[in-house]
Amino acid sequence: xxxxxxxxxxxxxxxxxxCKNDKKDTNTTTENKTEATIKYxxxxxxxxxxxxxxxxxxxxxxxxxxTTLSFDNKTGATPQEALNNLEFSIPIKSLFTKDETRDxxxxxxxFGVMLNTDLINGKITYANNKYSASITMxxxxxxxxxxxxxxxxxxxxxTGVMNLKDWNALDALAALNKVCxxxxxxxxxxxxxxxxxxxxxxTYLRKN
Numbered sequence: 001x002x003x004x005x006x007x008x009x010x011x012x013x014x015x016x017x018x019c020k021n022d023k024k025d026t027n028t029t030t031e032n033k034t035e036a037t038i039k040y041x042x043x044x045x046x047x048x049x050x051x052x053x054x055x056x057x058x059x060x061x062x063x064x065x066x067t068t069l070s071f072d073n074k075t076g077a078t079p080q081e082a083l084n085n086l087e088f089s090i091p092i093k094s095l096f097t098k099d100e101t102r103d104x105x106x107x108x109x110x111f112g113v114m115l116n117t118d119l120i121n122g123k124i125t126y127a128n129n130k131y132s133a134s135i136t137m138x139x140x141x142x143x144x145x146x147x148x149x150x151x152x153x154x155x156x157x158x159t160g161v162m163n164l165k166d167w168n169a170l171d172a173l174a175a176l177n178k179v180c181x182x183x184x185x186x187x188x189x190x191x192x193x194x195x196x197x198x199x200x201x202x203t204y205l206r207k208n
Contacts, residue, residue: 039075039208040082040154046204047071049090054194056186064106068094079150079205084126089119110176114169115139124158131158140167144199154205162197170195 049066070089076082092111097103111117115138122135124146131146146160164173177184177193184191 039077040079040205041073041075041208042071042082042086042156043204043206044069044071048202050200050202052198052200054196055180055184055192057188057190057192058186059194060186062097062102064095064097064103066090066094067096075208079154079156080126082205083124083131083148083156086124087122088124089121091119092117105179106176109179110169110172113172113175133158133160135162135167137167138169138172142166150205154207156201156203156205158199158201158203160199162199164195164197 047069049069051064051066053062053064054060055062068091072087074082074086076084092107095103095107095111097106116136120135120137122133124131124133131148133144133146134141135144144160144162146158149157164170173193173195177191180193181191184193186192
């Protein structure tokens with residue numbers, strides 16, 4: 001009788017241990033599945049697009065920004081995947097420099113003489129550990145190399161330097177310099193508007 005009771009005890013103990021292990025494995029699988037489904041997506045409302053242009057032979061900086069930027073709804077398993085092939089558009093009318101007169105001149109005499117004057121369109125790409133933005137402006141599509149940093153808090157900073165000649169925009173630049181001729185003169189009396197424009201995009205990747 002004692003042998004039968006001992007055998008029953010062994011069977012029950014083994015069964016309970018097996019069930020406990022099965023339950024633990026199930027929970028582990030669920031946790032792994034949850035982690036695998038986390039996606040990153042760019043947060044448009046936390047994105048800013050700033051630019052810096054230059055005037056006078058001393059290369060005095062003139063800063064501004066675009067207050068509106070639209071992204072397509074794209075996610076990725078990593079921050080890099082979320083940014084890769086991310087398409088965007090920037091309305092020209094959202095240009096802002098804290099000077100209404102200057103804003104009007106840039107919109108009318110620079111962007112206004114270009115082709116397709118409503119939007120700047122583009123797509124960010126990530127390949128071989130390098131980022132670039134394929135930008136369409138003035139009817140021309142060209143690549144802009146980007147320096148990108150991503151913090152542990154998923155904050156992203158992208159910087160690059162656009163040379164306007166690569167988008168056939170030197171005529172537009174000359175038109176802007178004409179209406180700003182005196183304002184773009186330095187101490188040497190020379191009026192100059194530079195071809196290069198520094199771009200800085202700051203954004204935030206949220207987890208879905």
